[in-house]
Amino acid sequence: MGARVIQLADYRARRSALNPELAILDTTSELTDRFHFWSGASGQRYVHTVYDLIDCPEIPAANFLLVHREKSGRRTVLAIGHATHASGSLNLAEIRQRAARLGANEVHVHLLAPSAQQRRMIELDLRAGKIDGVSDDRIAATRH
Numbered sequence: 001m002g003a004r005v006i007q008l009a010d011y012r013a014r015r016s017a018l019n020p021e022l023a024i025l026d027t028t029s030e031l032t033d034r035f036h037f038w039s040g041a042s043g044q045r046y047v048h049t050v051y052d053l054i055d056c057p058e059i060p061a062a063n064f065l066l067v068h069r070e071k072s073g074r075r076t077v078l079a080i081g082h083a084t085h086a087s088g089s090l091n092l093a094e095i096r097q098r099a100a101r102l103g104a105n106e107v108h109v110h111l112l113a114p115s116a117q118q119r120r121m122i123e124l125d126l127r128a129g130k131i132d133g134v135s136d137d138r139i140a141a142t143r144h
Contacts, residue, residue: 033050034049034050035047035048035049035050036048036050036075036108038065038077038108038110038126038129038131039129039131040122040125040126040128040129041125041128041129041130042125042128042129044125046063046110046112046122046126047110047112048063048064048065048108048109048110049108049109049110049111050106050107050108051106051107051108051109052105052106052107053096053099053100053104053105053106053107056092056095056096056107056109057088057092058088058089058091058092059083059088059091059092059095059107059109060083060088060091060111061082061083061084061085061086061091061116061119062082062083062091062109062110062111062113062119063080063081063082063083063109063110063113063119063122063123063126064080064081064082064083064095064107064108064109064110065077065079065080065107065108065126065131066078066079066080066081066095066098066099066102066104066106066107067104067105067106067107067108068102068103068104068105068106069105069106075106077131078099078102078103078104079098079099079102079104080123080126080127080131081098081123082113082119082120082122082123083095084116095107110122
């Protein structure tokens with residue numbers, strides 16, 4: 001898997017030059033596509049970075065949601081979990097394998113939990129919020 005480093009300032013400048021009126025909207029759209037908030041049963045909202053399954057980087061110990069996103073933008077959570085290995089590549093391999101089995105095409109990663117105990121509590125809060133497909137019915141979600 002290759003990586004490409006881009007200079008964000010250069011990218012924005014080129015985009016602004018092409019269509020100055022849409023530059024602000026494009027940046028906002030990029031942010032809303034890049035981040036998503038999911039709420040747990042407690043009402044707490046957790047910000048997740050959104051990655052395409054193929055473009056997902058190695059993941060440190062963190063919370064994740066495996067999501068199927070339709071072309072319409074509708075998202076269905078297929079699984080909720082937390083990565084526990086010290087090796088980011090091992091976490092990524094396990095996430096990709098599970099996502100492929102379930103039919104997920106996005107990985108939503110929450111990186112802000114400071115400890116393993118906190119990651120487990122966030123996972124349980126999200127599961128109790130009934131947003132995952134582990135229960136009998138899959139819950140579809142749109143941006144909120």
